[in-house]
Amino acid sequence: MREIELRNLAGEILTKLGAPSVSILLPYLKSNDFDVRKFACDILGLIADEGIVSYVTPLLSDHDKNVQLSAVETLGNLRAESALDALIMVYENFDEIKPAVIESIGKIGGDNSESYLLEQLDNESDIFLQTTIIDALSFNAKSIDISYKLLAKMPRSNIEMQKIMLMTAFAISFRLEEKLLMPDDLRYVSHQGLLEEDENIMVASLISLGNVYRIEDIKPLIGVISKEQSDINQQIMYNLTVNSSVNEITYFFESFFILEDITDTQIDIIDYLPLFWNEIPIENKEAIIDALLINFEFTGSRRILNLFEGLQTQDKDLIETRLFQYSTETSQENKILIDEFLKNN
Structure with missing residues (x-):
């Protein structure tokens, strides 16, 4: 135990000394004691002096x-490009240390x-x-090209x-602050990723769909909304x-409101609409209002009317026009509710 403590202390001192320690440690790379060889190699790797590559490579x-293994890790820490061929030789001949070589x-x-690596x-x-x-490919990626290759x-x-x-491809894209486009024929992978419990994969899959959704994206997106993560749900509703x-x-709301066991928390997604209502194109607003009224037709939900009350402050004429038209076509019971709403607002 005492010997280990002394060795660790010596290692700390030699590492802090830095370059002056190199000449002291190099002879120990040829020690007959494998523990000493490893100790010297470990410390030299922490000092990161490129001049030692030719001394470490034989190990x-x-x-x-x-x-x-220590030599493999040290050459990686030194970013020793001159040792690449030797590392490849190790990779192809020693299966048990392949991960470290990678x-x-x-x-x-x-x-x-x-x-x-590719x-x-x-x-x-x-x-x-x-x-x-x-993981190794992503570590040093300096170009978005590696994302497209993946x-x-x-x-x-x-x-x-x-x-x-x-x-990984979209993590690299995010780190490099460069846009990455998911090929159309691979969107099915994004759909599968949206179902993942691993949040990193799920978020990357969501990002990969871009800002404009397609019909085939809708049901997987509803699956994400069912997980009730507010920030993510708000972004989905915005896009x-x-x-x-x-x-x-239209397809989203048709599919969403017929979900079995839909919860109040999931329905909360409609409460995001006032946050960006003014950014929504007029034809989309009309589609949203119509979809909400279809839901109201079957549920008579006061919650839908509460939402319209909030939206009315931003778009009074549109809301009133659509509600008035709806009141002429719906049941007498719903007509009474709508007329009362229009009268009071």
């Missing part, structure tokens, strides 16, 4: 796996590293290694890997009502 073939290649970055993404069938490769590989992957690729077309709006 990639060390007979002790812990020393070998991580180091990702840290090194550059076109050669990226090309190799190649291995096709070659590997193990989902853990595939995920590790995707999307291009999705059709050849299983659905679980597709969702991970989608999440639906402000940016999408009448067809999508």
